[in-house]
Amino acid sequence: MKKNIFTIFLFLFAFTLSAQLKNHTLAEAEKLEQQDPKPVFVFIHTSWCKYCKMMENSTFKNPEVIQLLNDNFYFVSLDAENKAPITFKNHIFKYKPKGKNTGIHELAEALGTVDGSITYPTFSILDKNNTILLQISEYTDAKTMIPLLKEAANFR
Template identity: 40%
Template structure:
């Protein structure tokens, strides 16, 4: 009986250490609503670019990117320091204001889509798609598809560090001729 209690206590201790290690790896990202981000971005005290993650509830790759990429400590830290981060449901129902226009949900097929998500994705409804906007809320680029942490961070730094102003993507990424 005493040996089994000792074994249980050891097991619980090891499990606690393992859970702490997992939680240390995962980084909590503070996601904002579109309204919160635009209010902060327009505040000249702390100007930052805006990053928009367009997802749907049914998208498996969106969930994988949340878990693998956005919770990566290096990615989460860089993004939090350089961007206001927005989660935008591509099938959301609430109207969104952007540059004097109101975008709404459009019923279509089984679900429908949000006009604002479609506009940001330039008509290509592909999830996940991440969007980079400058400090004045102008489109820098949509990036469709799942991105692993290191390639994503490379893209984020291209926009976040203003490298896009001096080099085109081909030259920056080493994919030029």
């Protein structure tokens, strides 16, 4: 009986120690950047995007991806259809309706547009001057993400 309780306790303890991705708001990332400059990783997604959900449930659950993001970047998850205004670098970005029950957040548009259009998922990595270092507009698995993060971490 003691052995079973110990095994359950050990399992629960190990589960709580599993790495978790630190998610920041842009305001938090901006503040943290002043104390410890790191690139900002912005994951642009929507609630209806199945590939976005796949990245959330696989790529961003991978222990090596989590460690690379937590150690070298400020991770920001940005819903492209968020209706709340967001202040970033002294500029207020707002939601822009584009029709009945559709629209896009100006910040998602600014950070996620590639060749005049935006697709989901998209992620952009920004340097300390908010220059986009890397922008990928497609599902990215952990195997592909890891070398990208390692390379981008060198631009610190």
